Amino acid sequence: MSSDPAKIISLKEKVEPGIFEDNLMTEVLKKWKINLVIPFVPEPKDTAGAVLLGDKLSEIVTRNRILKS
């Protein structure tokens, strides 16, 4: 796992504008409530693993507040 992070896979609205991301898996990510996938690519073409991240806790609290109001 001593590899550099490659192009991240994310939902477009979940990352800062300008970050080089891949939105091809949008539907899959939405279905599984995953916001961000940070793959590790030690070789030019093979992915060795990834970190998957769901909603930020701050975002959940804000969303709950909006829904309640």
Added chain:
Amino acid sequence: MTSPGKYFPGTDWIAYLIRAFHVSSYFLGAVTFVHFTFIFPRIRIKSFNPFNKILYSVSFLFCAVLIFVQLKSISNNASGWVLQWRSSGEITEVILLISMISGAVNLYLYYRKIIDRTERKKIEWIFWGIAAGACPFLLLWLLPRLLGIKEFIPEEFLLVFLVLVPAFFAMAVVRYHVFEIDVFVKKSILYSSLTFITIILYFGIVTVITFFANELMKEYGNLVSIFLILLIAVIFNPLQIRLRSFIDRIFYRESYNFEKTVSDFSAGIKNQNTITGLSKFVIAEIEKIIPVKKIALIAVTQPENKIRILSRNNFDDLPEFISTLE
């Protein structure tokens, strides 16, 4: 818990009311604690409503009996009622002890089942808060009384330890968002700080102007007030944004020293000797920087080319997700 203190021998309605609250608090405190351990951090009992109703109906009935016996024993001072009062007090103490122990065991059993680190941390803070507050009371006062020996420390002094309960709960709310009330806490802190700062600012400037230019203040006092109100209106929004950002940093810890974080991370990695340990460490460190609802670390195994879960928190549906990818 309450304490009747100076009202204990009183005969006015406040004295009766405080004694009634005091005597009820032991039993109701025990029952609400058991109730709490079944609903924290999530409801874990089937048919909760009937259970709840029965539990509280019996409790209120018992408290009514306790209050009645206490009232009779004080007003009549008859030995029969006093003995009855003593026996009901002993029953309450036994129930209190049993409830505290069973509640703690219930919480511990749930704690053992969960694998999610954040969920475990929530329970740990609440558990230690309750332990720090209640253990001195149980071990130094209640248990000796039930064993028929003199209590080690008077009950009034042990109430000091109860201060630790809200302190631990507050830490759990700030660090692990227990009870999901942090949004209200944040709002309260934000607006009370804003109010405090604007008042201090207004009166501070007025005092300074009065001190250095008293005549100006006498002549143009109204104009100065209007100017200050306008000034506060102008700085209110930037001040609110800065304060909100500061409070968010405390609650969500999303601001961090990059160099220190990277060096801590690198140093921590060196101490990990197994894939499992390393994976758990990576997940824990990422969660420290970005608190998220769920997180996982996966790897592709060779030569099978299969996806393997190395570590996860709150990601119960991950195997299903992986099976759709393979």
